[in-house]
Amino acid sequence: MAISATGTKLANLVNPEVMGDMIRAELEKNIAFLPLADVDRTLVGRAGNTLTVPKYGYIGDATDVGEGEDIPISQMSTTTTEVTVKKAGKGIELSDEAVLSGYGDPLGEGTRQLGMSIGNAVDNDLGTQLKTATRNVAVGGAELTISSLFEGKAKFGEKINQPTVLIINSGQYAALANNITKIEHLDKVLMSGTIGEIAGLQVVISDKLLATEAFLVQAGALGLLLKRDLEVESDRDIVAKTTVVTADEHYAAYLKDDTKVVKFTLTA
16 A cells, blocks of 8 residues: 555654754764864865864973073974875665664664764774874884873873873783772873873774874863864655765864874884
């Protein structure tokens, strides 16, 4: 029997505006590095794919200062870097039968996965930008040590006491586990998934990192330019009786402040 004029059709269920809000929430949830980034939406709707953004240079490592001696003063330098806007997109195709059968929730699952897919793409780009850090600590051996962590912290200079995240590969966890303690003030946690602290650093595990690298990161180290808000569109294939839903985000990820990142490189 044919569906009546008042019956439920797939076109009634696929609402790009509603799906967009849901995908956007899922997208942001899957950008793990988002709390470490300054998000700039001022370029939404403006022309141009290549953008020039300011970038702060590193003032250099702190030096020993004797009693009565002046602390050396360095001038902050600002340069510019060009970033190119890119588009991350993904789509799904839903058959009328799959959605209208009532078995499971293919529309809801598809919405969730679209947000996850684009969120992971943005997150991967932010993680890649961390790897361009200019301040490095070489660690002799295959494991991070407490002394190497303090060496890395020292590179923040006067910002040493600002909340800082230690991001490690899961392979590094065993070496540090005995020294990781519970965080007492959860309101100061920068990233979700924080498992504790060590040497005053909030510990987060990410297997997007290699086992031979780790990072100390402070909020504002990364930049995320949003050129256009998330867009969700749908279209019907009236022959196959399917609906295609696509979502895309135009953005640029970059390392905004070199002074807020330290990279550990394990040399063995």
